[in-house]
Amino acid sequence: AVKRSGKNGFRLYSGHLLDQDERRQVLERDLRHALERGELFLEFQPICTVPDGRPVCLEALVRWRHPEFGLVRPDVFIPIAEECGLITSLGEWVLEDALRAAGRWRAAGFGEVRLAVNVSPLQLMQPHFAEMVGRELGRSGVPAAALELEVTEGIDLRGRLQVSHSVDGVRALGVGLSLDDFGTGFASLSRLNDLPVGVVKIDRVFVMDLTGDVERTRRRYVRTLIAAMVAVAGTLGLDLVAEGVETPEQARELIALGCTRAQGFLYAPPLPEAELLTALTRMTQSNPV
Numbered sequence: 240a241v242k243r244s245g246k247n248g249f250r251l252y253s254g255h256l257l258d259q260d261e262r263r264q265v266l267e268r269d270l271r272h273a274l275e276r277g278e279l280f281l282e283f284q285p286i287c288t289v290p291d292g293r294p295v296c297l298e299a300l301v302r303w304r305h306p307e308f309g310l311v312r313p314d315v316f317i318p319i320a321e322e323c324g325l326i327t328s329l330g331e332w333v334l335e336d337a338l339r340a341a342g343r344w345r346a347a348g349f350g351e352v353r354l355a356v357n358v359s360p361l362q363l364m365q366p367h368f369a370e371m372v373g374r375e376l377g378r379s380g381v382p383a384a385a386l387e388l389e390v391t392e393g394i395d396l397r398g399r400l401q402v403s404h405s406v407d408g409v410r411a412l413g414v415g416l417s418l419d420d421f422g423t424g425f426a427s428l429s430r431l432n433d434l435p436v437g438v439v440k441i442d443r444v445f446v447m448d449l450t451g452d453v454e455r456t457r458r459r460y461v462r463t464l465i466a467a468m469v470a471v472a473g474t475l476g477l478d479l480v481a482e483g484v485e486t487p488e489q490a491r492e493l494i495a496l497g498c499t500r501a502q503g504f505l506y507a508p509p510l511p512e513a514e515l516l517t518a519l520t521r522m523t524q525s526n527p528v
């Protein structure tokens with residue numbers, strides 16, 4: 240038996256603290272069964288227009304309730320799924336389950352709220368990715384235009400033929416593409432020219448350094464960067480989303496810089512599906528900043 244202890248600490252009941260390798264082995268072994276055992280579930284975090292705070296999209300975020308470790312974060316198990324070939328089935332399950340949920344909120348009267356689903360670059364490298372997306376859309380009855388796939392360029396995707404097939408394939412279906420965590424991976428401004436993205440998400444590390452106890456040069460840099468992003472997005476007709484907005488002060492800065500979309504704890508945390516309708520109703524009425 241194993242027990243979670245503290246941040247990233249995985250301890251056996253015997254008291255033995257698992258080292259990196261042991262932890263990784265146990266998680267990989269258990270992840271293989273997590274799907275069939277129903278241990279994975281989704282939460283949904285609103286993406287809002289600012290300054291009015293109206294929800295326009297919900298991002299599906301996968302969680303793993305491990306029987307012994309408790310909640311394991313996707314930052315921990317997605318890389319494992321990618322390394323041991325489980326990301327295909329995991330990603331398919333996420334899309335299917337998220338689309339089902341979207342079907343329910345659409346039926347409940349929130350038809351204008353889109354769905355965003357994170358996609359691993361490895362999924363885009365698979366030959367039948369676009370077909371799979373088309374099939375799941377068909378099954379769910381959710382229109383393609385209501386779906387947005389979020390891609391992170393953690394690895395350099397340029398020039399990969401299968402990636403462009405997948406990207407063209409989902410675009411042909413009418414599905415939208417977002418560039419996630421912009422500014423942290425391989426994606427650069429020039430990438431916006433050759434990837435057919437409609438949305439760019441500014442990574443939380445930049446939002447974090449807009450305010451608070453930050454060196455003046457760093458703060459000036461992130462302000463300049465975000466202002467430049469706003470200008471580029473405006474010119475290219477992209478929606479720009481600021482990620483990880485936690486404080487009214489950050490929101491005010493972002494609004495002053497020209498941002499029109501935000502996501503973060505200030506607006507709402509990732510929510511279980513059972514709480515979505517209440518939250519969507521409340522958020523269409525209130526106004527945090």
Ligand code: C2E
Pocket residue numbers: 284299300301312313314317330333357358359389391419420443482483484485502503504505509
């Ligand atoms: P992401 O797609 O950039 O998602 C945003 C992350 O920021 C989420 O972490 C969310 O809970 C967190 N977050 C949102 N607002 C705030 C805030 O105001 N402050 C702070 N500190 N954090 C905030 P989460 O859920 O732990 O997910 C981490 C990453 O795991 C995601 O980053 C995404 O890259 C990946 N991921 C999550 N679900 C999936 C999935 O279904 N498939 C794939 N391939 N990756 C996923």
Ligand code: MG
Pocket residue numbers: 298357389419
């Ligand atoms: Mg994302």
Ligand code: MG
Pocket residue numbers: 419420440442482
């Ligand atoms: Mg992100």
Ligand code: MG
Pocket residue numbers: 420
């Ligand atoms: Mg991320």
